[in-house]
Amino acid sequence: MKKYILTALLLLLAAVLVLSGCGGSSPSSSQASDPSWEKVKEKGEFVLGLDENFPPMGFRDEKGEIVGFDVDVAKEVTSRLGVKLKLQPINWDAKEQELNTGNIDAIWNGFTITEDRKQNVLFSKPYMKNxxxxxxxxxxxxxxxxxxxxxxxxxxxxxxxxxxxxxxxxxxxxxxxxxxxxxxxxxxxxxxxxxxxxxxxxxxxxxxxxxxxxxxxxxxxxxxxxxEYGIGFRKNDKQLMEKIQRTLEAMAKDGKLAEISTKWFGKDITTVGK
Structure with a gap:
């Protein structure tokens, strides 16, 4: 009988250890379900969808190059994150389709936050009023x-x-x-x-x-x-959104965001961290 009791106790202990292991792995399991930032990091490129005729947020200059306030901010963000920025002009009327089909990683070009858009898009915190x-x-x-x-x-x-x-x-x-x-x-x-x-x-x-x-x-x-303007991500890409958001907040704190705003608007009109 003692042998059977000991065996039962050992089995119970093993079960507890297995369950404890499962509980301990839940954070990484959660991260695995949202590898959005890891995917961008792995490919080494962040694809920004924008309207190329929307000055001063994003537009083509006299040389045909895409420039603008949002472009400069995105360049600084991706530089700090160690990935390349790819600017992808899109049909603004089909922006959410471009995002959800994976053609772009984010909509970032004077993108207004609305309740209707929140149904289909995960927004960053607002960074500018309009x-x-x-x-x-x-x-x-x-x-x-x-x-x-x-x-x-x-x-x-x-x-x-x-x-x-x-x-x-x-x-x-x-x-x-x-x-x-x-x-x-x-x-x-x-x-x-x-x-x-x-x-x-x-x-x-x-x-x-x-x-x-x-x-x-x-x-x-x-x-x-x-x-208010925000950056739009796929609904499940919370990891990527938070990575970008934290970088913007760091830029606001060290003055870089104000510097870019002053270049385009003559003063700091951003709202990050304010």
Whole structure:
């Protein structure tokens, strides 16, 4: 009998040790279920999806090279993480499809955080504030939103401007027509030609374009929506998102993020760690 009791005790002890081993391995099992950063590290490349016509966040300069605030920040982040940055221009209207099919590792180009987008995208913490504003020609008589009743409004398809307009139902109902464009720059060119009466777009982009291009546009004081920019990742890529987020916070702490912001905007307008 003692022999059987001893055997039973040994078996029980073995079972406890096995279960303890399983419990101890749970953190690594959790990490194994989300190897998003490890995959990027292994291939040595981070693929950033962006709209190449979205100054000053990401756009092509006179030499045809992709530059911009988000581009400079991403270059610094990937440099600190020891991986190469690949800039991948995408159709902004299909950005979430590009992300979820694995063509890119993140959407990072003045990407507005919205509740609808949160259903399909894992966002970093916000790094910049923005507003959706109306751009008209300087010589026009438009001074507020009410003046645009019955007029043609242009915006970028699939953009946060489209989301803002959808949320402003009374304003939208009074418009004569809403025209969608592939990008904001095309919309602004059509505004210059008189094809449309106004453009709804990001204030940061609008003010940069007006200043740099010295165009005869003006921004109406009345905005349609306030928002924040974030970096979008696949829903399960929490490990990668946290790695990027921690690097951004380190850049904010040591002043590098402020330095890049000052280069593009004349001052630090970022919100990381604030």
């Amino acid at each position: 507003r959706q504003v109306i751009i008209v020609m300087n010589n026009s008589n438009f001074t507020n939103l009410a003046d645009l009743a019955g007029k043609k409004l242009g915006l970028q398809a699939g953009s946060s401007a489209a989301d803002a307009l959808a949320g402003a139902k009374d304003f939208k109902a009074k418009l004569g027509e809403v025209v969608e464009f592939d990008d904001n720059m095309t919309a602004l060119m059509d505004l210059e030609k008189g094809g449309i009466d106004a453009v709804l777009m990001d204030e940061i982009v609008a003010r940069y374009y007006i200043t740099m291009k010295n165009k005869g546009y003006k921004v109406l004081d009345e905005a349609l929506a306030s928002e």
